[in-house]
Amino acid sequence: xxxxxxxxxxxxxxxxxxxxxxxxxxxxxxxxxxxxxxxxxxxxxxxxxxxxxxxxxxxxxxxxxxxxxxxxxxxxxxxxxxxxxxxxxxxxxxxxxxxxxxxxxxxxxxxxxxxxxxxxxxxxxxxxxxxxxxxxxxxxxxxxxxxxxxxxxxxxxxxxxxxxxxxxxxxxxxxxxxxxxxxxxxxxxxxxxxxxxxxxxxxxxxxxxxxxxxxxxxxxxxxxxxxxxxxxxxxxxxxxxxxxxxxxxxxxxxxxxxxxxxxxxxxxxxxxxxxxxxxxxxxxxxxxxxxxxxxxxxxxxxxxxxxxxxxxxxxxxxxxxxxxxxxxxxxxxxxxxxxxxxxxxxxxxxxxxxxxxxxxxxxxxxxxxxxxxxxxxxxxxxxxxxxxxxxxxxxxxxxxxxxxxxxxxxxxxxxxxxxxxxxxxxxxxxxxxxxxxxxxxxxxx
Numbered sequence: 001x002x003x004x005x006x007x008x009x010x011x012x013x014x015x016x017x018x019x020x021x022x023x024x025x026x027x028x029x030x031x032x033x034x035x036x037x038x039x040x041x042x043x044x045x046x047x048x049x050x051x052x053x054x055x056x057x058x059x060x061x062x063x064x065x066x067x068x069x070x071x072x073x074x075x076x077x078x079x080x081x082x083x084x085x086x087x088x089x090x091x092x093x094x095x096x097x098x099x100x101x102x103x104x105x106x107x108x109x110x111x112x113x114x115x116x117x118x119x120x121x122x123x124x125x126x127x128x129x130x131x132x133x134x135x136x137x138x139x140x141x142x143x144x145x146x147x148x149x150x151x152x153x154x155x156x157x158x159x160x161x162x163x164x165x166x167x168x169x170x171x172x173x174x175x176x177x178x179x180x181x182x183x184x185x186x187x188x189x190x191x192x193x194x195x196x197x198x199x200x201x202x203x204x205x206x207x208x209x210x211x212x213x214x215x216x217x218x219x220x221x222x223x224x225x226x227x228x229x230x231x232x233x234x235x236x237x238x239x240x241x242x243x244x245x246x247x248x249x250x251x252x253x254x255x256x257x258x259x260x261x262x263x264x265x266x267x268x269x270x271x272x273x274x275x276x277x278x279x280x281x282x283x284x285x286x287x288x289x290x291x292x293x294x295x296x297x298x299x300x301x302x303x304x305x306x307x308x309x310x311x312x313x314x315x316x317x318x319x320x321x322x323x324x325x326x327x328x329x330x331x332x333x334x335x336x337x338x339x340x341x342x343x344x345x346x347x348x349x350x351x352x353x354x355x356x357x358x359x360x361x362x363x364x365x366x367x368x369x370x371x372x373x374x375x376x377x378x379x380x381x382x383x384x385x386x387x388x389x390x391x392x393x394x395x396x397x398x399x400x401x402x403x404x405x406x407x408x409x410x411x412x413x414x415x416x417x418x419x420x421x422x423x424x425x426x427x428x429x430x431x432x433x434x435x436x437x438x439x440x441x442x443x444x445x
Contacts, residue, residue: 032093268399313357
């Protein structure tokens with residue numbers, strides 16, 4: 001047995017070893033997923049794409065993602081995280097760079113679909129992987145820490161994308177240069193995964209034998225408790241489980257608003273600041289996620305301290321909706337930037353607490369399949385949100401109605417978050433910090 005201070009040190013050691021590297025990998029993933037928003041500022045004019053064509057291509061990524069998500073995560077659980085995550089990253093990097101060759105709408109659709117298929121399994125695979133290392137009382141803050149990489153990717157990626165558009169090389173157009181350069185990092189990182197990531201605590205050579213055994217036993221005990229609480233769900237039972245389906249719908253609503261905002265953010269900023277260069281636009285686009293990072297860390301920590309997830313999902317959804325509703329109005333440029341900042345912070349703050357819900361009661365293959373199903377169905381919202389924005393823009397001539405639709409999706413998602421109840425495992429006596437008991441809430445059937 002380890003003392004409480006030794007247990008704290010083990011968790012801190014695992015966090016410092018894994019989270020920076022996983023965060024860098026997710027930065028590369030998210031840049032490749034949403035850089036099409038910046039590329040579109042040039043690519044649409046060069047290739048004659050309407051907003052509807054752009055939105056369909058941007059969103060079709062999530063159709064490929066949907067079809068391959070569950071099998072990818074089940075394979076990861078069987079063959080190990082190191083090998084499978086490396087395969088995912090190398091493949092999506094190659095496909096992302098291939099986007100530089102797009103010359104028609106159908107080629108655009110095909111490569112975006114393949115990019116989604118290639119990246120499928122990465123995010124839910126990492127969420128599953130974190131359950132191998134972090135007990136439940138650390139999970140919301142750990143997922144929130146990981147998810148800050150998505151916000152950081154926009155802090156880093158937006159200025160870089162703007163520069164690549166303004167200063168292309170090798171005779172390429174700016175959008176081609178952008179796709180080429182931003183597809184290289186995931187290939188390099190995928191190779192690094194093979195050397196850096198152990199499959200689980202018992203392979204962690206930087207921990208002592210006693211530390212490895214304690215952490216492995218702690219996770220095994222928690223998995224057994226979750227299995228008993230869930231009735232030892234099989235893969236197919238997990239996929240048909242009522243709570244899994246409700247969480248899938250909840251995530252779908254949140255993602256509609258999230259990716260509808262992410263993939264049109266450069267265009268919204270270009271309308272608010274019509275006279276700035278692409279490089280300056282990239283710097284402006286970095287402001288909302290820069291503000292969002294500390295909000296995410298605070299919110300994930302708050303969720304763990306209170307052992308409460310539902311309100312920690314609902315409240316960010318409501319303030320994201322408020323930001324989008326404000327952004328749909330004719331506003332001065334700096335006020336519009338403030339409204340978008342409010343929306344972006346709400347879009348991301350609830351994600352860490354959200355993933356505290358399914359990981360609190362799913363385990364083993366059921367966790368692999370259930371998490372992947374929630375993510376895959378949820379990410380169909382990544383198709384619906386941008387497509388709604390593009391179609392409504394072409395029909396109405398502006399983005400106001402589309403932004404209000406995204407806001408409505410967040411509101412409905414926030415209300416649904418207050419209805420689903422998942423009992424979180426009781427933490428061991430030695431926790432990193434005192435846990436504030438939640439208010440008594442009757443559990444829903």
